[in-house]
Amino acid sequence: MKLLFVHPDLGVGGAERLIVDTALAAESNGHKVTILTNHYDSNHCFEDTRNLEILVKFSSWPRHIFGRFHAFLAYIKLFLASVWLIFFSHLEFDVVVCDQISLPVCAFKWARYKVLFYCHFPDQLLCNDRRNYLKRFYRAPLDWIEMVTTGMADVILVNSEFTKKIFYQTFTQLKNKKIDVLYPSLNTEKFDSLLNEFSNESLQKIDEIDQNNQILNSNLLEMKKISDKKFVFLSINRYERKKDLTLAIKALNELKNKLNKETWESCHLIMAGGYDPRVGENINHYEELVGLAKSFDLLGQISFLRSISDKQKIQLLRRTICLVYTPTNEHFGIVPIEAMYCERPVIATNTGGPLETIKNDETGYLVSPNASEFANAMEKIIIDPTKQNRMSKEGRKRVINCFSFLAFQQNFETILNNMTRETLKKDD
Numbered sequence: 001m002k003l004l005f006v007h008p009d010l011g012v013g014g015a016e017r018l019i020v021d022t023a024l025a026a027e028s029n030g031h032k033v034t035i036l037t038n039h040y041d042s043n044h045c046f047e048d049t050r051n052l053e054i055l056v057k058f059s060s061w062p063r064h065i066f067g068r069f070h071a072f073l074a075y076i077k078l079f080l081a082s083v084w085l086i087f088f089s090h091l092e093f094d095v096v097v098c099d100q101i102s103l104p105v106c107a108f109k110w111a112r113y114k115v116l117f118y119c120h121f122p123d124q125l126l127c128n129d130r131r132n133y134l135k136r137f138y139r140a141p142l143d144w145i146e147m148v149t150t151g152m153a154d155v156i157l158v159n160s161e162f163t164k165k166i167f168y169q170t171f172t173q174l175k176n177k178k179i180d181v182l183y184p185s186l187n188t189e190k191f192d193s194l195l196n197e198f199s200n201e202s203l204q205k206i207d208e209i210d211q212n213n214q215i216l217n218s219n220l221l222e223m224k225k226i227s228d229k230k231f232v233f234l235s236i237n238r239y240e241r242k243k244d245l246t247l248a249i250k251a252l253n254e255l256k257n258k259l260n261k262e263t264w265e266s267c268h269l270i271m272a273g274g275y276d277p278r279v280g281e282n283i284n285h286y287e288e289l290v291g292l293a294k295s296f297d298l299l300g301q302i303s304f305l306r307s308i309s310d311k312q313k314i315q316l317l318r319r320t321i322c323l324v325y326t327p328t329n330e331h332f333g334i335v336p337i338e339a340m341y342c343e344r345p346v347i348a349t350n351t352g353g354p355l356e357t358i359k360n361d362e363t364g365y366l367v368s369p370n371a372s373e374f375a376n377a378m379e380k381i382i383i384d385p386t387k388q389n390r391m392s393k394e395g396r397k398r399v400i401n402c403f404s405f406l407a408f409q410q411n412f413e414t415i416l417n418n419m420t421r422e423t424l425k426k427d428d
Contacts, residue, residue, distance in 0.1 A: 340395030
């Protein structure tokens, strides 16, 4: 079967990780996979995308106009790329898989393709600031388009029961539409390979020093801070304000008041995550976080890493004693799964996807999204190493039992077979 995946920006993030894993699962089942996108940078991507067939169209078009119209341009660019593929590429596919932006669904349905839409979260809910009348006027047609074109898909999938509930609350006119949950998975085989490959290699040596790479060199300097630290906490998320990364820094500041001097001096926090120099928010928020750490006099206790590779992420998870996961109402959250598989307990908010992935007091702690609660959980991790070890073992078991790549691969194959049971190419 020939599958086409349509994704706006194939960078580094949870949505991108899911799409790549879905493509890899399809390839493992013997299908031919192609990804259509508006942007792909081989220097800022998941490493396994380099072995996939990727078509990049309309990448030269701007992402915004004077800092505005991000959503409008994203919709138009992906729709035009889809139109190009239908009319000018001379390529044919059995199933089209769209995610994030639903507008291309209508184009592919017009061309009589079977279409699957994977909803990570309703796009309209990601636009929180609608106080301005003009902003509401601008978003109204985009919201309507999202609802209508999402409903055109033959199959709609979501990443969690939480997202499913939000989907029905948001798209009230689609209340009779059948929605299935397909949990993202962890490619455990890949993780095992990386864990074995770098088991005896220091983090600083994973990547060779490049005198022309300022971010890499900054990362290497930041990592020198943790060489003699015993209690290292880790936060992995994109440098975006909605991820509430300030919570981790504020929690560390609260933790300082709970520990004696010797224990506190052995504590460290690593802030690591996706950083795209094309994205103004990434640049600005990184600077805001550094400024916040400086205001608490914590620069010596925090390392800020940007654009880490998969290899570095594995090494970071091995070096830490616990993952601190700060987003509130996260749609799913793949990082806690990765941490648990690496036998690291997770502290997360008692909201959204983590409620379905983390077992409170068994594989980590689910707490209210405030600095005091996070600091209390961090203190528990430090003072009770026996329970920390037990949580670590239980976390890995949970990932293997509930979020394995094999189960994901089989479930996705069943969905494809159900879609194409009557016809393998197009609707009659």
